[in-house]
Amino acid sequence: MNKTVLISVFLSFIAFPCSMAGRDGNMKEKLPFRYEVRLGWGGYPLMDSYMFDESPFGNCDIAYASPSLGNLYRDYTGPKYMTGIISGEFNMIFKKWFTLSIGLNANGEFHYIYDGVTSQCKGSSGTAAISLVPQARFTYLNREYVKLYSSIGAGAVAYISKDETEMAPEFHISPIGIMVGKKVFGFFETGIGTLYMGCMAGIGFRF
Numbered sequence: 001m002n003k004t005v006l007i008s009v010f011l012s013f014i015a016f017p018c019s020m021a022g023r024d025g026n027m028k029e030k031l032p033f034r035y036e037v038r039l040g041w042g043g044y045p046l047m048d049s050y051m052f053d054e055s056p057f058g059n060c061d062i063a064y065a066s067p068s069l070g071n072l073y074r075d076y077t078g079p080k081y082m083t084g085i086i087s088g089e090f091n092m093i094f095k096k097w098f099t100l101s102i103g104l105n106a107n108g109e110f111h112y113i114y115d116g117v118t119s120q121c122k123g124s125s126g127t128a129a130i131s132l133v134p135q136a137r138f139t140y141l142n143r144e145y146v147k148l149y150s151s152i153g154a155g156a157v158a159y160i161s162k163d164e165t166e167m168a169p170e171f172h173i174s175p176i177g178i179m180v181g182k183k184v185f186g187f188f189e190t191g192i193g194t195l196y197m198g199c200m201a202g203i204g205f206r207f
Helices: 003-022 046-052 058-063
Strands: 035-044 084-093 099-113 120-141 146-160 165-181 184-193 199-207
Touching: 035 184, 084 199, 099 146, 120 165
Parallel strands: none
Antiparallel strands: 035 084, 035 199, 084 099, 099 120, 120 146, 146 165, 165 184, 184 199
């Protein structure tokens, strides 16, 4: 996807709620807090697993490849490890029911490379996925110490290795999330999308 198009999506996604907030400037709600900072970890980065895989068949590609010596004795990789999604968010609370979240997320992958003939380790390789995902969060239960919410967002991710950098769109939905606490709080949410599959948990601070 064209990088200019991705940047345009970011700007329009951010500008719309900001313009709406400006129109309501004379009717501001009395909110106890205007901003949040959240740090979270978790989720299974499904898209990252696909992008980090160097072959179309993963570790089983030799079974489908032509039985040549080049395929039988080529270098291979060991188990791949990922850090999981590490997320940092800055949130702007416009209404009791609406919050705009700007999230910077990172996921790292690491594996060793082995010689196809001797099975000796030849080195290692790693890739990092860095994404920027604005999200609109809708709070449908807003109590002093407990909040239930859902969110939806779109952004972009950069897959960075020593040889190249690739860009891809990012789409994500959190059907159910809960935050418990007041100024300092914990949160737990479920997620479906290219950012992660499963759940994420973390802590936050309001001011």
